[in-house]
Amino acid sequence: MPRLTLSRTALNGIVAATLAALAAAPANAQEVRPREPVITVTGEGQSDVAPDMAIIELGVVKDGKTAREALDANNKAMAEVMKALKDAGIAERDLQTSGFTISPQYHFPQNENGENKPPVLVGFQVANMLSLRVRDLSKLGTIMDQTVTLGVNQSGGIRFTNDKPEAAISQARKKAVEDAIAKAKELTVAAGIGLGRVLEMSETSYRPQPVPMMRSAMAKDFAAEAVPVAAGETSYSVNVTVTFALQN
Template sequence: MRAALSSSRIVLAAAFAGAVAISSAGQGFAQDIRPREPVINVLGEGQASVAPDMAILTLAVVRNGQTAQAALSASSAAMKDVLLALKSDGIADRDIQTSNFSIYPQYRQPEAKNGVMQPPQVIGYEVSNTLTLKVRDLEKLGGLIDRSVKLGVNQGGQITFTNDKPDDTMTEARKKAVAEALAKAKTLTEAAGVKLGRILEISENSMRPAPQPMMRMAMAKDMAAEAVPVAGGENTYTVTVNVTFALEQ
């Protein structure tokens, strides 16, 4: 009798648990099938341009020698003169950074003997010392390049024109992007015969101007005595926004 009663209780408990599970699943299903709030998603883009107020410049001193020490001494002597000239031109210590330094052996491949390749021979060394500068007074840029070359710079990289604090320009681009998104949303909803509601979400993606290589120097021993002509142009900053609006019923 007790065994039968116990079995009945187990069956009732299982049936109750199943009913609760079905009820919960039904509630979840009901939630899932509720209609979503109608929305419209638009993309807006805004651009703003401004003249650069700073240039990032690379200058390199490359020297060769029969020994690593000889090449290093020659490179260091030339770079010392370049650094003194840069500081005398008003370039602050915080705007001068060694961005690359390397010592490489130079090899020569001997002729094969009796058809057997010989190992390469070290015939000297090359030392390269590269500076990256921030030039905040663009009027000094051409003369600075000219003097650096005369003092021993014989390789260089890129000149990148940029802006130290483009916050105001970015704000202008953001406003234009949002205005474009709003105009698109109004046009679309009017064409569809629905009413535009409140903004539900805004996300932003901003793009800084890509570095523009202006010139490259390589063994520039014969550069003109006058200052190198440079042209800064404008930098264009782009902001895109993704805006989600509700649609009123």
């Protein structure tokens, strides 16, 4: 088997390179700078604004001996409801079917001993849910009252919001940053150190939340026979996380 031989010059070169690497390692380690001291705080901001739009979930539920009978009854009632909504000024773009189901209905009889017998089909139920946006809140109570009269017998809830919430969110965002700066200053003053520049900043979340507060201007707009509705205010919350450098 052939033997690998190195010249004296090559061997000296390898040894020299190895010694140079070992000598440079401690020097490089000494050049690593310590991490800059920082402080990270979370600021919260909130902006309350009166809503200008309501989103309602309304439904018509009808029963029949057959699916056809239940569907025909439901279609008739829902057609009347949608016509009334359009007559009240609700635009096509603000009406959307949000759910539709046909369900068999069973009766579960028992014998004299209290034991369950096989279920008996007794009919069908059709449910048609409609989501609508009401942009004129002064009509909200009247619209809800009229739809019930025309056949709406199920509700999925009501939510007040704003068509263009950007201004409220922007205000909440500014308050959140101001809150973060105030917290950082308070902490550094208490610790006897200086507050440096902003290193990082991020927005973590914002969410609309209803504030139950009746506006007198809306209360007087509702007719006496309409459904009383309190729109209150919508609260937009923003959280920001800010990292500052610290000064000695």
